[in-house]
Amino acid sequence: MDQAVMTGGFADPPIQSPQAFRAAMTAMARPGDILAVTGAQAPAPVSVAASVLLLVLCDPGTPVWLATSHDSADLRRWIAFHTGASVVAARGEAVFALGTWDSLLSLADYRIGTPDYPDRSATLIVEMPLLRAEGAVLQGPGIKESAQLSVPEVAPLRVNRALFPLGLDFFFTCGSDLAAVPRSTVVTDPAEVV
Amino acid sequence: MYVAVKGGERAIENAHAWLAEARRGDTRVPELDVAQIREQMALAVNRVMAEGSLYDPDLAALAIKQARGDLIEAVFLIRAYRTTLPRFGASKPVETADMRCDRRISATFKDAPGGQVLGATFDYTHRLLDFKLAADGEVPPAAMAPAQAGSVPHITEFLNRDGLIQTEAPSCETPPDLTREPLEFPANRALRLQALARGDEGFILGLAYSTQRGYARNHAFVGELRIGRVPVEMEIPELGFSIEIGEIELTECETVNQFAGSKTAPAQFTRGYGLVFGQTERKAIAMALVDRALRWRELGEDNLGAAAQDEEFVLSHCDNIQATGFLEHIKLPHYVDFQSELELVRRLRAEAEAVAKEAAE
Amino acid sequence: MTEYTFAYLDEQTKRMIRRAILKALAVPGYQVPFASREMPMPYGWGTGGVQVSAACLVPEDRLKVIDQGADDTTNAVSIRRFFEKTAGVATTTRTAEATLIQTRHRIPEAPLTRDQILVYQVPIPEPLRFLEPRETETRKMHSLEEYGLVHVKLYEDIARHGQIATSYAYPVKVEGRYVMDPSPIPKFDNPKLESAAIQLFGAGREQRIYALPPYCQVVSLDFEDHPFEASKADHICDLCGSATSYLDEVIVDDAGGRMFVCSDTDYCETRRAAGHRGRLAATEEEHFA
Secondary structure: OOOOHOOOOOOOOHHHHHHHHHHHHHHHHHOOEEEEEOOOOOOOOOOOHHHHHHHHHHHOOEEEEEOOOOOOHHHHHHHHHOOOEEEEOOHHHEEEEEEHHHHOOOHOOOEOOOOOOOOOOOEEEOOOOOOOOOEEEEEEOOOOOOOEEOOOOHHHHHHHHOOOOOOEEEEEEEEEEEEEEEEOOOOOOOOOOO | HHHHHHHHHHHHHHHHHOOOOOOOOOOOOOOOHHHHHHOHHHHHHHHHHHOOOOOOHHHHHHHHHOOOOOOHHHHHHHHHHHOOOOOOOOOOOOOOHHHEEEEEEEOOOOOOOOOOOOOOOOOOOOOOHHHHHHHHHOOOOOOOOOOOOOOOHHHHHHHOOOOOOOOOOOOOOOOOOOOOOOOOOOHHHHHHHHHHHOHHHHHHHHHHHHHHHHOOOOOEEEEEEEEEEEEEEEEEOOOOEEEEEEEEEEEEEEEEEEEEEOOOOOOEEEEEEEEEEEEOHHHHHHHHHHHHHHOOOOOHHHOOOHHHOHHHHHHHHHHHHHHHHHHHHHHHHHHHHHHHHHHHHHEEEEEEEHHHHHOOO | OOOEEOOEEEEHHHHHHHHHHHHHHOOOOOEEEEEOOOOOOOOOOHHHHHHHHHHHHOOOOOEEEEEEEEOOOOOHHHHHHHHHHHOOEEOOHHHHHHHHOEEEEEOOOOOOOOOOOEEEEOOOOOOOOOOOOOOHHHHHHHOOOOOOOHHOOOOHHHHHHHOOOOOOOOOEEOOOOOOEEOOOOOOHHHHHHHOOOOEEEOOOOOEEEEEEEOOOOOEOOEEOOOOOOOOOOOOOOOOOOOOOOOOOOOOOOOOOOEEEEEEOHHHHHHHOOOOOOOOOOOHHHHHHH
């Protein structure tokens, strides 16, 4: 097994994974907040933040789907070696999906949970060229009045919100930064906000 | 007063020290060692292994010693230890037909190939206190017989050969594991059996007894009860074949129950199944009866509203570690909630008095 | 306890709990099933809260543990020690200094901040359980948003007692969707459920985790003509003189004498340190001396 596959994991998992999870949890609890994480690097083009999320959240119980933007033999082997998660061929089987926004679409194909078990839904890790507290307006649980986040597109997130309590949850990653938009967040185009 | 209601660190430390002293008892009496418990309290050890879901007689004996003989407390110690153990993999299913039986009886046939073997049983002892044991536990050696050769077929298979008993559909599906996944209803039979095998012996016994007394009676006969040792094998992917990693003692009970049948399907006996770690036959028989009662839907029987038929009721309440924890937690302080109830009752009474007074005026 | 990993639970168990926490935050008030592990303390004694805390703790945390509002009740002491031993985290009794607070039955009086996490120990997470014992039924009721039964129960109270006779574990509706059990906190604490902090609820024996993100809308169920009221004993604290904190009633002598003191011990001590005095503060200090 080559170097790219063996390296890039946490040097001290029992200490680094709690720290990384705390950031991920804070992001999910406070949609729009941008947090920095460190400590993991999957093969290119995966960002540090997305690598950290894979390590913290994935294991043999969580099938992962890789969008074409990110799918590679190296990444598959990295995920298998560091997390034990299986990479699946169909989006509908995935608990986590990773890729750029365009390559993750359409959102209609992922698991959105069932009325009995809305938690059985996919979480998408969306790699972004840029992640800033500007652009679309976020409102809902976790947000005091409103927040802003440079999400790639508003309309699909609004469709997702309409499914509540079913729906997908999103992490947006860029470099070592991450932010989250859960299904509970109402996303509005800034032009529509009076 | 106020300060005295608080526990504090020192109170806990002192309680722990007192507990250790109480566990040891009178120091003029020799201390029990773990091997003595393992060898001479073997049935207690077996129960702790079965309900603790961990096959290790030495650890179970240690837990009994530490728990001062409180078996549920010992089961708890084993469970809490078990949860910290890494999981290396799953064994192949054990083959109980290959069991080297120390005991094997059938109530449905006078004799069967392989014979009836009573083994070490209390069954025909007269329950008279043996005062000689108080002085001297030495015993003469028991008579020996040559070990059985080859596998001992299951008695229910003889019935099955004639189609007289329902065939269980074989399955290669990985059974669910309630120690790794949250319990979800409806539960399939494999999950129910797992819960029953770990469940409290007294609870399962009481439920089984209730079916015998008419709360979803299913006319059970002990088709076969066997106790003995089976090898445990594990596939080693790196080797490409399986190897024997050890041997465990099991008790297996198959009951032959009331037949089912209809105009289209000819009458057939049905089965209940019990399989438990160690020599634990009361538990295995009870488990088989409750298993059978829980199968009412699959066998097209009526739900009679009996407790033993109600899978949510049985599975949610059979675990003695969950039950004892929740039961005993009411010892913890609840004075905040009690205070809110106190205020409420006072207010309700004050309002009622005011209304009564108004009416009187 | 070097033989155990940081915060006791193995990495895979923590990952499973962490995934449940994320989903719980994404669907506020919904109870996420999780494969609760057997902990070295009994079910019913905070195993759910302990597992949630263990999955969230970082070495930099400063942990506070309270039971009935007090840091020095025996079970709070025992849980705090568990984390001192297994996670080596710093601990505190000061609400303002804590980054993670595990609680049983109370919400601290001082408003929590956005940098704090409050973890509740939950005995029965299902708000409909005492109305319908079957999990299969209550799950259906939640999925259909069919909460008529709770209102019927509350209304029966009014018919019998003239008011709603639920004084703790008072049900709430979260973001207009899920009816949630806030754990057995007195209903006095319900308004504090709308908080800047992240609130996580762990029920170990019942295998459920649920959450309230910050600033989440939490409404105590009531009726227009019988609005919800966050009541408490009609007294002031005999030690610090607070008229707004939740009070414990303590019987002080055989003649039925009693005093009322803050249930939140840190709140009370902080006030006394700032010079506030109640009716019996002087005698209490003598007692300490």
